[in-house]
Amino acid sequence: MMLEVKKDLPNESCGLISGKENRCLTVWPMQNMEATPYSFAINPDEQELVLSRIHERNETFVGIYHSHPFGKPVPSKDDVTFSVYSEAYYFIASVGGKEEELCCYKINMGKVKHIDIKIV
Numbered sequence: 001m002m003l004e005v006k007k008d009l010p011n012e013s014c015g016l017i018s019g020k021e022n023r024c025l026t027v028w029p030m031q032n033m034e035a036t037p038y039s040f041a042i043n044p045d046e047q048e049l050v051l052s053r054i055h056e057r058n059e060t061f062v063g064i065y066h067s068h069p070f071g072k073p074v075p076s077k078d079d080v081t082f083s084v085y086s087e088a089y090y091f092i093a094s095v096g097g098k099e100e101e102l103c104c105y106k107i108n109m110g111k112v113k114h115i116d117i118k119i120v
Helices: 002-007 044-056 077-081
Strands: 014-020 023-030 060-067 089-094 101-108 111-115
Touching (some): 014 044, 023 044, 023 060, 044 060
Antiparallel strands (some): 101 111
16 A cells, blocks of 8 residues: 555555455555645545446455655545545545654544554
C-alpha cells in the first residue's frame, strides 16, 4: 500500500483493502477522481467492480485507504464527514515528509477511534 501511495505523489492516493478475518491481504489501488493533494474521491463504478473482484477471490471488504501526502495520518473533517462504511477500517498513510506513517481508524457517526495495527 505504501508503494501505491508514493506513486500518486503529490496527490492523495486511494483504494480498497480486502482480506480474511480482519487480516489485510490485498490492496486495490483506485484512481483518485479529485486528483489533488487535499482530497480524494473513488469512482462508484470502479468501486463496484473491485468489490465484485474481492468477492470472486473469496475475500471480504476490510477497508479504505487514502493518503495525506504532506500531512499527519489522522482523519480530516472531510474524512469523518464522508465516511459511510461503519464496518470498514480507514487507513491513512503519510509519505511526503521525513517519515512514513500508517494509521488505522474506525469512523462511525462522527466518532473516530484509533485502531492499533500490526504490519507483518
